[in-house]
Amino acid sequence: MTTSLLEVRDLRTYFHTDRGLFRAVDGISFSVDRGRTVGLVGESGCGKSVTSLSVMGLVPDPPGRVEGEAVLFEDRDVLRLPADQRRQLRGSKMSMIFQEPMTSLNPVHTIGRQIVEVLLAHTTLSPKAARDRAIEVLDLVRIPSPAARFEEFPHRLSGGMRQRVMIAMALACEPALLIADEPTTALDVTIQAQILDLLHDLQQRLGMAILIITHDLGVIAEVADDVLVMYAGKIVESAPVKDLFADPQHPYTIGLLGSIPRLDVERERLATIEGTVPSPDKQPAGCRFSPRCPFADRRCREKPPPLRDVADGHRVACWHAPIEQHAAGATT
Amino acid sequence: MTVQTVDSPSAPTVPTESALPGRAGLLRRLARDKVAFAASVVLSATVLAAIFAPWVAPYDPYYTDLAKAMQPPSAEHWFGTDNTGRDILSRVIFGARNTLLLGLIGVILGGVLGGALGILAAFYRRLDGWIMRLVDIMLAFPAILIGLAVAAIFGAGLTAVIVALVVATIPDVARVARGAAVGVMGQEFMEAGRAVGVSDTTLIWRYLTLNCISTIFVFLTLRFGQIILIGSALGFLGMGAQPPTAELGMMAAQGRDFLFMAPHIATIPSLAIFIIVLAANLLGDALRDVLDPRLQQ
Numbered sequence: 001m002t003t004s005l006l007e008v009r010d011l012r013t014y015f016h017t018d019r020g021l022f023r024a025v026d027g028i029s030f031s032v033d034r035g036r037t038v039g040l041v042g043e044s045g046c047g048k049s050v051t052s053l054s055v056m057g058l059v060p061d062p063p064g065r066v067e068g069e070a071v072l073f074e075d076r077d078v079l080r081l082p083a084d085q086r087r088q089l090r091g092s093k094m095s096m097i098f099q100e101p102m103t104s105l106n107p108v109h110t111i112g113r114q115i116v117e118v119l120l121a122h123t124t125l126s127p128k129a130a131r132d133r134a135i136e137v138l139d140l141v142r143i144p145s146p147a148a149r150f151e152e153f154p155h156r157l158s159g160g161m162r163q164r165v166m167i168a169m170a171l172a173c174e175p176a177l178l179i180a181d182e183p184t185t186a187l188d189v190t191i192q193a194q195i196l197d198l199l200h201d202l203q204q205r206l207g208m209a210i211l212i213i214t215h216d217l218g219v220i221a222e223v224a225d226d227v228l229v230m231y232a233g234k235i236v237e238s239a240p241v242k243d244l245f246a247d248p249q250h251p252y253t254i255g256l257l258g259s260i261p262r263l264d265v266e267r268e269r270l271a272t273i274e275g276t277v278p279s280p281d282k283q284p285a286g287c288r289f290s291p292r293c294p295f296a297d298r299r300c301r302e303k304p305p306p307l308r309d310v311a312d313g314h315r316v317a318c319w320h321a322p323i324e325q326h327a328a329g330a331t332t
Numbered sequence: 333m334t335v336q337t338v339d340s341p342s343a344p345t346v347p348t349e350s351a352l353p354g355r356a357g358l359l360r361r362l363a364r365d366k367v368a369f370a371a372s373v374v375l376s377a378t379v380l381a382a383i384f385a386p387w388v389a390p391y392d393p394y395y396t397d398l399a400k401a402m403q404p405p406s407a408e409h410w411f412g413t414d415n416t417g418r419d420i421l422s423r424v425i426f427g428a429r430n431t432l433l434l435g436l437i438g439v440i441l442g443g444v445l446g447g448a449l450g451i452l453a454a455f456y457r458r459l460d461g462w463i464m465r466l467v468d469i470m471l472a473f474p475a476i477l478i479g480l481a482v483a484a485i486f487g488a489g490l491t492a493v494i495v496a497l498v499v500a501t502i503p504d505v506a507r508v509a510r511g512a513a514v515g516v517m518g519q520e521f522m523e524a525g526r527a528v529g530v531s532d533t534t535l536i537w538r539y540l541t542l543n544c545i546s547t548i549f550v551f552l553t554l555r556f557g558q559i560i561l562i563g564s565a566l567g568f569l570g571m572g573a574q575p576p577t578a579e580l581g582m583m584a585a586q587g588r589d590f591l592f593m594a595p596h597i598a599t600i601p602s603l604a605i606f607i608i609v610l611a612a613n614l615l616g617d618a619l620r621d622v623l624d625p626r627l628q629q
Contacts, residue, residue: 058523058526058527060457062457062458087526087531088529089529090529091527091528092529095527096524097524098520098523098524099520100520103519103520103521104520104524105521106521106525106538106539106543107521107543108538108543109538109542117530117538118530121528121529121530121531121534122529166524169524170527170528172528
């Protein structure tokens with residue numbers, strides 16, 4: 001039996017705000033195997049970023065509280081680790097890169113210095129050796145003339161270059177897990193492709209697992225092995241990437257796929273999903289997607305559907321899944 | 333043929349708005365501002381004269397010569413002599429030394445303590461309420477009152493003035509530092525630093541403090557003038573340096589008794605205070621303009 005690198009069991013992240021309890025992540029479970037790429041998709045505010053911060057232990061407390069059964073990383077429950085050991089994990093075993101490369105680097109230090117800082121925090125390298133290693137890592141993320149760039153300040157670099165530096169910082173200690181929170185959203189399309197390509201290449205070389213968070217299904221199709229679809233703090237569908245695109249089961253996933261332009265289908269307008277994510281204090285009692293779902297009936301509105309298997313490795317939280325049968329039943 | 337990608341190094345790197353002004357550029361921009369230039373010349377001249385007082389001062393500031401008491405300004409004594417015949421120019425130079433030193437100690441100690449409080453309040457959200465309430469309490473006491481209280485307990489002297497000046501500096505600096513630090517805390521690189529396991533000490537010092545230090549520094553230069561004023565006021569009230577030590581505020585107080593006979597005894601130290609404070613304020617304003625990219629055209 002192979003155990004997963006990361007196994008999240010019933011993760012709940014709540015924020016205690018002045019306006020009441022905000023359940024940003026409400027009982028999700030998933031796992032990431034070594035060397036695999038898992039994509040986490042959903043629209044803004046569905047809790048995908050909070051999920052990643054919860055795994056990293058970066059949820060600001062107060063107001064946030066991370067509860068839940070366990071977050072097993074290399075068979076250790078990181079939720080129950082003392083803060084100091086948790087910090088030691090970050091950057092060495094698990095790392096994270098962020099959406100906004102323009103502001104993700106400390107403006108008062110050279111990029112080299114920032115990479116060295118990570119190395120000195122997690123390894124026993126001498127400052128000289130850390131410097132050599134930092135230049136090596138800059139080279140690894142394909143920054144040209146890394147030794148010269150070592151002394152540059154972040155503001156002298158373009159967005160794409162800064163994202164490379166971020167990746168270099170995150171991978172300096174060769175972590176087993178990289179969480180990438182919208183790593184390409186703020187970049188030009190050409191640079192996006194380069195960065196995704198780089199991530200894929202580094203994954204091959206270092207054998208790390210990637211949890212990539214995005215709202216861009218194009219990115220998911222390109223890099224992910226497995227996909228988790230999140231809606232309003234819950235996972236509504238999880239499947240291998242091919243199955244998800246070929247045979248989406250949840251009405252929300254179907255809606256998401258319908259709202260991306262395709263070259264092979266002639267269509268006047270893109271499909272949209274009516275409405276927006278319900279605000280946390282007005283969550284329906286049953287399925288959270290029910291107010292926007294064309295298939296919703298009484299059972300959907302009253303009872304939340306469990307996540308259940310519809311095919312091998314394909315899980316859906318919908319009373320009507322598999323959806324074809326339902327649709328067929330509706331037309332006859 | 334090679335295709336240049338957008339983020340290849342040969343593409344020109346455009347400095348962005350987050351670019352920190354280089355040291356050389358900063359001085360050049362300061363020099364271009366005529367008022368700031370004049371202020372810095374006056375201030376540096378005063379500081380240099382204060383530092384090298386024993387060599388600059390034409391006479392011994394403590395040598396009394398009653399035969400020459402209360403002389404108006406002349407070629408021999410540029411600023412005249414006081415009621416005991418001491419040379420006022422020499423006393424102003426030595427007085428500026430004490431006054432500037434007091435102001436500097438007050439601003440530096442208060443700046444460090446206040447800055448640390450503000451930054452810790454921003455970094456540790458749990459401490460925020462406690463620290464800021466403490467600061468509010470400090471803000472409720474006028475500095476002069478604290479100086480008087482300390483002088484009453486430990487006796488008048490430089491210690492009382494320094495304590496008062498530090499207490500006067502801390503609350504405002506703490507607030508400014510906290511404001512700046514809260515802004516920096518919201519920036520993504522703080523979270524990015526955490527995400528790669530940077531320790532709290534490093535985060536506070538290398539990430540947070542270094543990113544708000546220019547704001548704090550500019551605020552302190554602006555406060556410097558006020559701190560000197562408070563210090564002089566305490567000297568004037570007799571809570572600070574004791575005679576015969578030369579200190580500008582105290583000298584003005586002593587000259588008060590002879591205001592009608594020899595007005596220069598009181599007015600010259602007062603003018604010295606005025607010029608130092610004005611120069612410090614103007615320089616602080618100019619520094620703020622230069623360091624704040626939003627105020628640049």
